[in-house]
Structures are given as C-alpha cells and as structure tokens.
Amino acid sequence: MATLALPTRAERDGDKQRRSVLKSNGALVAYVFILPYVVFFLAFRILPAIYAAVLSFAKYGLSGNVGFVGLDNYARLLADDLFWNSLRVTGVYTVLAIPLTVAISLAVATLCNRTLRGMSIYRTIFFLPVVTSPVMSGIIWVWIFSQNGPLTWFLNTLHLPAPAWLQSEIFVLPALAIVSAWSNFGYDMLILLAGMLAIPREYYEAAELDGTSGWQRFRHITLPLLKPALFFVVVLEIIRSFQVFDTIFVMTGGGPVRASYSLTFLIYDQGFGYFDFGYASAAGMVLLVITLVVSLAQRRLLGRSSS
Structure with a gap:
C-alpha cells in the first residue's frame, strides 16, 4: 500500500517563508510596477491574438457582419x-x-x-x-x-x-x-x-x-x-x-x-x-x-x- 509522504519541517518552513514574501509590502510594490505591462500585454497581445484566431474561421468585412465559414x-x-x-x-x-x-x-x-x-x-x-x-x-x-x-x-x-x-x-x-x-x-x-x-x-x-x-x-x-x-x-x-x-x-x-x-x-x-x-x-x-x-x-x- 502506498504511503502518503508528509512534508518535512524544512519544507513547511520554506512554504511559510514564500507565502510571507508574497504578502510582504515589497511584493505588493513589485506587483504594482509590473501591472501596467501585464495589462498592456493582455490588451494588445493576447486578446488581439485570440480575436484573430476567432476571425480566421469567419468571413468579416466592412459591413461588420460576421459569418462562420469553418476552415x-x-x-x-x-x-x-x-x-x-x-x-x-x-x-x-x-x-x-x-x-x-x-x-x-x-x-x-x-x-x-x-x-x-x-x-x-x-x-x-x-x-x-x-x-x-x-x-x-x-x-x-x-x-x-x-x-x-x-x-x-x-x-x-x-x-x-x-x-x-x-x-x-x-x-x-x-x-x-x-x-x-x-x-x-x-x-x-x-x-x-x-x-x-x-x-x-x-x-x-x-x-x-x-x-x-x-x-x-x-x-x-x-x-x-x-x-x-x-x-x-x-x-x-x-x-x-x-x-x-x-x-x-x-x-x-x-x-x-x-x-x-x-x-x-x-x-x-x-x-x-x-x-x-x-x-x-x-x-x-x-x-x-x-x-x-x-x-x-x-x-x-x-x-x-x-x-
């Protein structure tokens, strides 16, 4: 029968230390500084790529009407x-x-x-x-x-x-x-x-x-x-x-x-x-x-x- 390996004390202390670092003021400041780039990346990179992938299966022109055409x-x-x-x-x-x-x-x-x-x-x-x-x-x-x-x-x-x-x-x-x-x-x-x-x-x-x-x-x-x-x-x-x-x-x-x-x-x-x-x-x-x-x-x- 397989036994469940419990984390050691060192591992538990390491997890607590990592959680405390993530909740520290320095981490919050770092998140605030990287937030504009993340928002920019999502808005101008990821979302347009997803939208283009959807449009590649559709017929879409100046009329604004979108029709699904498959492949x-x-x-x-x-x-x-x-x-x-x-x-x-x-x-x-x-x-x-x-x-x-x-x-x-x-x-x-x-x-x-x-x-x-x-x-x-x-x-x-x-x-x-x-x-x-x-x-x-x-x-x-x-x-x-x-x-x-x-x-x-x-x-x-x-x-x-x-x-x-x-x-x-x-x-x-x-x-x-x-x-x-x-x-x-x-x-x-x-x-x-x-x-x-x-x-x-x-x-x-x-x-x-x-x-x-x-x-x-x-x-x-x-x-x-x-x-x-x-x-x-x-x-x-x-x-x-x-x-x-x-x-x-x-x-x-x-x-x-x-x-x-x-x-x-x-x-x-x-x-x-x-x-x-x-x-x-x-x-x-x-x-x-x-x-x-x-x-x-x-x-x-x-x-x-x-x-």
Whole structure:
C-alpha cells in the first residue's frame, strides 16, 4: 500500500517563508510596477491574438457582419498562389538576411570585445541603427539605392555595373536584406558581446601560452562557448525576418511584380487593402504557428547545447 509522504519541517518552513514574501509590502510594490505591462500585454497581445484566431474561421468585412465559414479561409490559403508566393518571398528573404546579419554582428562584437580607449563610444555608434525609426531608415536607404545615390556613384567609380536595386526582381530581396542587417546588427552585437565577456579570460591566457593564433582562439574557444548566444540571435533573426513589414512597406510596397510581397505584407494587404479580415486573420495564424515552431525548436536546441 502506498504511503502518503508528509512534508518535512524544512519544507513547511520554506512554504511559510514564500507565502510571507508574497504578502510582504515589497511584493505588493513589485506587483504594482509590473501591472501596467501585464495589462498592456493582455490588451494588445493576447486578446488581439485570440480575436484573430476567432476571425480566421469567419468571413468579416466592412459591413461588420460576421459569418462562420469553418476552415474555408485556410482552404483558400492552400489554393492561393499569392499566399505561396509570399511564403516563398519570406523564406528567400530569411535565408539572405540571417547569415548577413549574424556575420556582421559577430564581426562587430569581436571588434568591440577589446580594451581600447573610447570603445564605449564605438559601441554606442554601432547601436544607433537599432533606435532609428524603420520608416526613416527606409527613406534613407531608398535614396542610397537610387540611381543618383551614393551606392550607384561608388560602383560607377569602380567601373562596376549598378543595378536598379529596388526595381529589379532579382536584386530587391538582397537590397532589403542589407537594410535588415544594418538595422538589426547593433542589437545582436550586444547579445554576442555579452556572451563573449562572460567567457573566462583564463581560457585565452592558457591558449596564448600554448602559442595559438587569434583565429585558433576564436574558433576553438569563442565560437563553442558562444553557441547559446548564437542560437538565440539566429532564432531572433528568424522571427524578425518572418515578421518583416516596415522596410518593405516604405521601400518597395511589395513590388516590383510582388517580388518583395512577404507574408506580413499579404496580411496587411488582404486586411486593410481588400478588407477581407477573416482571410488576413487566417494568414496571421499561419505566421503565428511558424513563429511558435521556431521558438520551440530554439528552446530544444538551447537545452541540448547547455547540457
């Protein structure tokens, strides 16, 4: 017969201590400070997601009449060439943007991981694109990629052909990937730099005594110990790439010939262009599922790497 295990005195004392902490004035103050964020998160994140999930099974337009249609919106998605094109565009953009952003972030983090005079100023400068408005960044980069912009002038100086970046079906996604790398590398740089600073200096000192080169130390010490931070940065960039909208809206509007028509732009276009909110919500649910799958994969990969 199974016996009921009674809690020990230490466990009872621990439970009493935790309950007293939860009821203390400090805990109440902490609850008051986090309450605005919780309310904001529920009002602008959770409730809209639930509402979108409900709308994905309905037909809803400007008339305001909601009609339940079951899985018809998802069946339309599977049969819609525009949806598959947006998914392909998003995938290609992700494949182009992530390696470029991670490579630049890792290189800049390595350069900033030095004890040089004025290094904090350089780190601040590298972080400035992160706090720059996406709309302003898009307008600036439209000028840079224009036929009268500095990039065209630089290529012509080197006697190299300057393509019409934003008007070309071939070059528009690489151009947007460059803008994404410029906008996001500062944030990723800080994450990677924090991971580098957490590596014990004794490892590098021992490697230097063994006569290893800088590349060998980076390859055999920095990269293996930086793996959790790299995994986090990669997954973060995957989520960003699948949710890209601002730069596409400002710079290309989904063109040319829908060569930059991403999944998020499809959601916007169907919802606020054609006012088919049910169909747009179904596409949004697909994007949500993709994001959740990537997040769960990231959690498993991080768990394996840490073990």
